[in-house]
Amino acid sequence: MDLSKPLSRISELYSDNLERNGPVSTAVGWNTPESQRLRFEKLTSVVDAGAQPFSVNDYGCGYGAHLDHLLERGMKVSAYHGYDLSEKMLDTARARLGGFQGELDLRQSTTLETEADYTFVSGTFNVRFEASEDEWKRFILGKLDEMHRHSRKGFAFNLLSTYVDWQEPHLFYGDPLFWFDHCKRNYSRQVALLHDYPLYEWTILVRK
Numbered sequence: 001m002d003l004s005k006p007l008s009r010i011s012e013l014y015s016d017n018l019e020r021n022g023p024v025s026t027a028v029g030w031n032t033p034e035s036q037r038l039r040f041e042k043l044t045s046v047v048d049a050g051a052q053p054f055s056v057n058d059y060g061c062g063y064g065a066h067l068d069h070l071l072e073r074g075m076k077v078s079a080y081h082g083y084d085l086s087e088k089m090l091d092t093a094r095a096r097l098g099g100f101q102g103e104l105d106l107r108q109s110t111t112l113e114t115e116a117d118y119t120f121v122s123g124t125f126n127v128r129f130e131a132s133e134d135e136w137k138r139f140i141l142g143k144l145d146e147m148h149r150h151s152r153k154g155f156a157f158n159l160l161s162t163y164v165d166w167q168e169p170h171l172f173y174g175d176p177l178f179w180f181d182h183c184k185r186n187y188s189r190q191v192a193l194l195h196d197y198p199l200y201e202w203t204i205l206v207r208k
């Protein structure tokens with residue numbers, strides 16, 4: 001399965017968005033900052049509030065808005081490992097997050113290489129371009145295995161939902177029942193599916 005073409009188009013898409021919009025929610029495909037924050041809220045609920053400080057992998061980190069969110073919420077983050085395809089996103093994240101007191105590690109990579117307490121994924125798997133649905137599903141399954149191996153305490157991700165009236169051909173929609181079942185059978189007995197918020201997507205939390 002060669003995904004180099006869609007991945008390079010995805011990188012271009014987000015780099016162009018960033019150039020046109022600057023480091024704001026629309027650069028990473030979110031209509032409003034409120035919806036971006038709501039996604040972070042849902043993902044962050046995997047964190048055990050009593051276990052701070054904690055380290056983070058952010059797979060598809062964009063310009064690093066999730067770290068801002070964690071710090072604004074008063075959470076103590078010891079290390080932030082941000083991964084992205086787009087060097088422009090990473091350069092912007094580097095410039096924005098320079099004042100972060102913990103370990104800041106930003107990498108242009110599609111492979112998780114660092115172990116952290118928690119791994120987050122927000123919106124990273126939404127665009128698939130010419131990759132088939134089946135290829136993209138297998139790609140995500142592989143990434144979830146990686147997240148499981150590289151997350152000590154848990155991980156959380158979101159996908160567009162199949163419970164929608166309309167689907168765009170270049171996007172990936174996940175059946176929440178399939179992904180919940182997969183996580184429950186393969187990763188942990190403690191899995192939550194959040195599909196009760198007003199966006200066309202869902203979030204899964206996996207606690208180890």
Ligand SMILES: C[S@@+](CC[C@H](N)C(=O)[O-])C[C@H]1O[C@@H](n2cnc3c(N)ncnc32)[C@H](O)[C@@H]1O
Nearest residue numbers: 014028029060061062065084085110122123124
């Ligand atoms: C929808 S944006 C969300 C960014 C960030 N998570 C947020 O919510 O602000 C997705 C980001 O993931 C990056 N990305 C997409 N696929 C990726 C992959 N396979 N590996 C690493 N980064 C990826 C894109 O370049 C883009 O910056």
